[in-house]
Amino acid sequence: MSFISERVSRIKPSSTIAMNQKAIELKEAGHDIISLSAGEPDFDTPESIKEAAMAAIRSGQTKYTAVDGTTELKQAIIKKFKKENDLVYQLDQITVGSGGKQVIYNAMFATLNENDEVIIPTPYWVSYPDIVMLAGGTPIFIPCSRENNFKLSPADLDQAITPRTKWIIFNSPSNPTGTTYSKDEIKALADILLEPKNQHVWILTDDIYEHLTYDNFAFYTMAQVEPKLFNRCLTVNGVSKAYCMTGWRIGYAGGPIHLIKTMAKIQSQSTSNPSSISQAAAVAALNGPQHFIAEHNKIFCERRNLLVDALSDIKGLSCNKALGAFYLYVNCEKMMNKTDSKGQVIKSDDDFVIFLLDQAKIAVVAGSGFGLSPYFRISYALSTERLKDAIIRLRTACLSLV
Numbered sequence: 001m002s003f004i005s006e007r008v009s010r011i012k013p014s015s016t017i018a019m020n021q022k023a024i025e026l027k028e029a030g031h032d033i034i035s036l037s038a039g040e041p042d043f044d045t046p047e048s049i050k051e052a053a054m055a056a057i058r059s060g061q062t063k064y065t066a067v068d069g070t071t072e073l074k075q076a077i078i079k080k081f082k083k084e085n086d087l088v089y090q091l092d093q094i095t096v097g098s099g100g101k102q103v104i105y106n107a108m109f110a111t112l113n114e115n116d117e118v119i120i121p122t123p124y125w126v127s128y129p130d131i132v133m134l135a136g137g138t139p140i141f142i143p144c145s146r147e148n149n150f151k152l153s154p155a156d157l158d159q160a161i162t163p164r165t166k167w168i169i170f171n172s173p174s175n176p177t178g179t180t181y182s183k184d185e186i187k188a189l190a191d192i193l194l195e196p197k198n199q200h201v202w203i204l205t206d207d208i209y210e211h212l213t214y215d216n217f218a219f220y221t222m223a224q225v226e227p228k229l230f231n232r233c234l235t236v237n238g239v240s241k242a243y244c245m246t247g248w249r250i251g252y253a254g255g256p257i258h259l260i261k262t263m264a265k266i267q268s269q270s271t272s273n274p275s276s277i278s279q280a281a282a283v284a285a286l287n288g289p290q291h292f293i294a295e296h297n298k299i300f301c302e303r304r305n306l307l308v309d310a311l312s313d314i315k316g317l318s319c320n321k322a323l324g325a326f327y328l329y330v331n332c333e334k335m336m337n338k339t340d341s342k343g344q345v346i347k348s349d350d351d352f353v354i355f356l357l358d359q360a361k362i363a364v365v366a367g368s369g370f371g372l373s374p375y376f377r378i379s380y381a382l383s384t385e386r387l388k389d390a391i392i393r394l395r396t397a398c399l400s401l402v
């Protein structure tokens with residue numbers, strides 16, 4: 001009999017975190033690795049937010065708080081939802097966790113019974129399937145092709161729904177593709193979810209990259225586009241990406257009271273409240289100055305353009321020009337069956353990213369971890385100078401393959 005539970009044996013460690021870890025180890029061993037695998041902005045947390053955290057420490061906000069968030073933070077979140085998304089929530093419809101990841105985890109544990117199905121458009125953020133499986137559910141993957149800009153089509157959604165479907169997880173802008181859904185595209189999906197036979201399906205919208213969009217893209221979330229779905233939506237967001245606060249671990253969601261209450265119950269028996277200091281910092285983030293978001297986006301957009309142009313010049317690689325997040329999802333099909341200078345044949349995107357790490361000393365994440373191969377995810381959340389170096393290395397490595 002195995003000591004490790006069957007449920008845990010079915011899941012794998014996050015491939016993005018694994019690649020980041022590998023890059024860190026090689027760096028520590030003295031290699032000049034350029035990491036393009038990061039899932040976090042390279043910018044520091046803005047000063048005003050850090051000051052708020054220090055003020056919280058000094059004023060003694062160092063004790064347990066209410067399990068799923070302070071009233072002050074919930075009020076800031078309510079204000080944000082109203083102002084930015086036209087969504088009206090009450091205090092008991094808001095939950096705060098240690099990152100968006102914990103919020104999603106709580107939602108799945110609160111609702112899934114064995115064999116309940118969760119629809120996950122693919123490619124997906126690496127953690128969705130594993131969180132679903134840990135909670136006892138079954139992920140149902142819907143492949144979304146590059147030709148359709150990696151977007152879920154209403155017809156495919158309709159076909160995937162069964163009587164056992166509990167949730168669909170919807171992520172725009174997307175990790176790993178940067179894909180963004182327009183208001184009309186969200187409405188078309190909402191129409192499917194409103195059909196009488198689909199009324200039992202809940203919608204988890206992961207809006208963590210809401211503020212990272214380019215080329216005047218207008219962000220909308222499902223409950224805003226279709227108010228009739230408001231009571232079936234859990235609208236998840238957080239401060240990690242927009243406010244450069246990945247290490248602070250604050251995520252939140254708005255949703256129906258009974259779901260929010262159950263999620264708090266789970267949190268009360270696991271981590272309890274998120275850090276009191278981080279919560280105070282998140283209040284400052286949401287209520288304070290927002291100008292740096294546009295400043296960061298201008299830089300992200302320049303880097304995206306640089307990268308898209310460079311990739312279009314590298315024979316054998318190609319990608320779509322995504323409008324959001326800080327990732328591109330690059331097709332490397334034409335690199336398959338090529339041979340490197342050591343005589344190794346590249347058979348998969350896993351082989352290709354290992355080749356890039358070994359030969360070019362650049363770290364990217366293989367598409368296999370996101371459910372669609374042969375691709376790799378490249379993050380442009382690093383300095384423009386390093387990005388330029390990485391492009392030269394990438395081009396040289398690709399040219400060396402025969």
Ligand code: PLP
Binds near residue numbers: 102174237238
């Ligand atoms: N959702 C997506 C799509 C993400 O990429 C991430 C982080 O990488 C998260 C949620 C979770 O972010 P956090 O737990 O830092 O709020």
